[in-house]
Amino acid sequence: MLYIIFLFSCIACKKSWLEVVPMGQRVASNVNDYELLMNDPGYYLYAWSGGWQEPMFMGDEVAAEGAYFLNRSVIKERLFRWTDTIYVNSNETAPAITLHNTQMYSLNKVINEVMETDGGTIQQKSVLLAEARATRAWSNFNMVNYYCKPYVAATAGTDPGFPIIDKADVNTAVYPRGTLQQSYDFIINDYKEAIKNLPVKRTITTRMSRPAAEGLLGKVYLFMGKPAEALPYLQSALSQVSANGSPGLYNFNETLAPGGAFLPIDPVNGPRSPWQNPSDLKEALVSKVWNCGPYTSLGNGGLVLAPWAAALYGPGDLRLQLYTKRNPDNTPNPGGRLRKYGAQYARFGLQLPELYLLSAECKARTGDLTGAVADVETLRKNRMPAADATVPSIIAGNQNALIKFIIEERVREFAMEGSRWFDMRRISVDPVFTGISFKHTIYNANGSTTEYTLPLPNRLVLKFPRNIMEGSTDMTNNP
Incomplete structure (x- = not known):
C-alpha cells in the first residue's frame, strides 16, 4: 500500500507559496489511508x-528579565518589541504559517478526495471529511489572528483577508488575499458543514468532535463581536460535555492538597500538572499541545509575568503554584517577579476552562449576568477555595465590569501561553475597552527598565515573512 505524506516548506519558495517535499512513498488509495492522514501527530x-510561540512573546501579560532574555534570540526580541x-x-521562517501551509495540502486532499475513495x-x-474541514477552519482562524486586522463588521468587507487555500494543488502560484469577511465566511462554513457529521464523542481526544467544533465556532463568532450568534453553539457544546461526562475540570483544591496528584512540587519544574504532560487530556475537548x-x-x-497581570491573582488562587520567584538558574528574582515554571506544554485546541469562559463572556455581553457569573465561578471553584471563587457583587451586577473580569480571568487561566495576544486584538476594537x-517591560540586569508600547493599530497584525512574499506572485503585505 502506497501512501504519500507531504511536508511543506516555505523556505526559499520562488515558484509557489507552497513548496511540497514528498517524505514517503505511499499514495492514499482507500479510506484507511485517509484515516491515517488525519491521525498524524x-x-x-x-x-x-x-x-x-509568536503570540506568547507579543501578549502584554508578559515581561522579560534582560539577563535571561536579551541576546538569546533575535526573533524573540523582535516579537517582544x-x-x-x-x-x-x-x-x-515563521513557525505558525509554515506549519499551516504544510497542513493545508493534506487537509484539502482529504476534503476533496475522501468521499470518492475505495473502501x-x-x-x-463523512466523518473524515468533517474532521478535516473543522481542522482547516481551526488553522485558518489562527492565521487571520496573526495576519489580518481584528474583525470589525463595518470594514471586514474591504480589510485584506488571509489567502484561502481549498485545493491540494502545488502548482498554484497566485494566492489572492480576498477580504477579511471572505476569510471568516470560509471558516464559519467549514465549521457548520463539519458539525453536521462529526460524532458527539470521540474515543481519541486529539480528533475533532461535534462539541469541539461547536465550541470553536462559538469562539469565532465571539471574536467577531457577535456573542448572540456564538452563545447557542457554546451552550450546545457544554450540554454535550455534560451528557458525555467528559472532559472534566481538575480541582486544584484536591490536586494541590497534601497527597494530591500534582504533588510533589519539583523545585525546577513545578507541580506535576497537565502542563508538564502533553498526554494529559482530561480537560480537553480537542487536544492540541505546543511546547x-x-x-x-x-x-x-527569560519571560516573567508582568506586574499588572500578577496583581490579578488573589492570594488564595492555586494557579499561583504554577509560578516561582526564582530565575531559570534557580537564583532569587531580585524584584520578586513570577516565572511560569509549571508549564512545559500549553494547550491551544479547545479546553473546558476556555469553553466556560467563552460562555460566560457571551452571557455577560448579552445581558445574562447571573448565567455569566455561574459559568466563571464554575471554573474558579476548581482553581481556588470556594470562599475566594465568588465574583464580587459590585462586579457581578455591572455588565461592563463583569466583561472585564472575565477577560482578566482568561489572563489568570492562560497567562504566558499565547492566548492573551488574541484577546488584545479583539478588545482593541471593543467599545468596552x-x-x-x-x-x-524589560528588567535589565543593572536595575533599569526598558519599555515598549505596542504601535496601534498596525502592529496588531504581523507582516508576512519575506520568504512567503517571495513565493507568491499576487500577495499584498501588511503595512
Whole structure:
C-alpha cells in the first residue's frame, strides 16, 4: 500500500507559496489511508515549533528579565518589541504559517478526495471529511489572528483577508488575499458543514468532535463581536460535555492538597500538572499541545509575568503554584517577579476552562449576568477555595465590569501561553475597552527598565515573512 505524506516548506519558495517535499512513498488509495492522514501527530503535538510561540512573546501579560532574555534570540526580541518586521531574511521562517501551509495540502486532499475513495462506509468518509474541514477552519482562524486586522463588521468587507487555500494543488502560484469577511465566511462554513457529521464523542481526544467544533465556532463568532450568534453553539457544546461526562475540570483544591496528584512540587519544574504532560487530556475537548518551555528556540526562557497581570491573582488562587520567584538558574528574582515554571506544554485546541469562559463572556455581553457569573465561578471553584471563587457583587451586577473580569480571568487561566495576544486584538476594537494600550517591560540586569508600547493599530497584525512574499506572485503585505 502506497501512501504519500507531504511536508511543506516555505523556505526559499520562488515558484509557489507552497513548496511540497514528498517524505514517503505511499499514495492514499482507500479510506484507511485517509484515516491515517488525519491521525498524524503533526495535527495535535507541536513538539518544537508551530504552536503559539509568536503570540506568547507579543501578549502584554508578559515581561522579560534582560539577563535571561536579551541576546538569546533575535526573533524573540523582535516579537517582544513588536517591531515592524519580524522575519527580515529569507532564511528566517515563521513557525505558525509554515506549519499551516504544510497542513493545508493534506487537509484539502482529504476534503476533496475522501468521499470518492475505495473502501469504508459513507458514514466513515463523512466523518473524515468533517474532521478535516473543522481542522482547516481551526488553522485558518489562527492565521487571520496573526495576519489580518481584528474583525470589525463595518470594514471586514474591504480589510485584506488571509489567502484561502481549498485545493491540494502545488502548482498554484497566485494566492489572492480576498477580504477579511471572505476569510471568516470560509471558516464559519467549514465549521457548520463539519458539525453536521462529526460524532458527539470521540474515543481519541486529539480528533475533532461535534462539541469541539461547536465550541470553536462559538469562539469565532465571539471574536467577531457577535456573542448572540456564538452563545447557542457554546451552550450546545457544554450540554454535550455534560451528557458525555467528559472532559472534566481538575480541582486544584484536591490536586494541590497534601497527597494530591500534582504533588510533589519539583523545585525546577513545578507541580506535576497537565502542563508538564502533553498526554494529559482530561480537560480537553480537542487536544492540541505546543511546547512552550525554555528548551526550544522560541521557548519561554527569560519571560516573567508582568506586574499588572500578577496583581490579578488573589492570594488564595492555586494557579499561583504554577509560578516561582526564582530565575531559570534557580537564583532569587531580585524584584520578586513570577516565572511560569509549571508549564512545559500549553494547550491551544479547545479546553473546558476556555469553553466556560467563552460562555460566560457571551452571557455577560448579552445581558445574562447571573448565567455569566455561574459559568466563571464554575471554573474558579476548581482553581481556588470556594470562599475566594465568588465574583464580587459590585462586579457581578455591572455588565461592563463583569466583561472585564472575565477577560482578566482568561489572563489568570492562560497567562504566558499565547492566548492573551488574541484577546488584545479583539478588545482593541471593543467599545468596552476604549482607550486601552499595551506595553512590554524589560528588567535589565543593572536595575533599569526598558519599555515598549505596542504601535496601534498596525502592529496588531504581523507582516508576512519575506520568504512567503517571495513565493507568491499576487500577495499584498501588511503595512
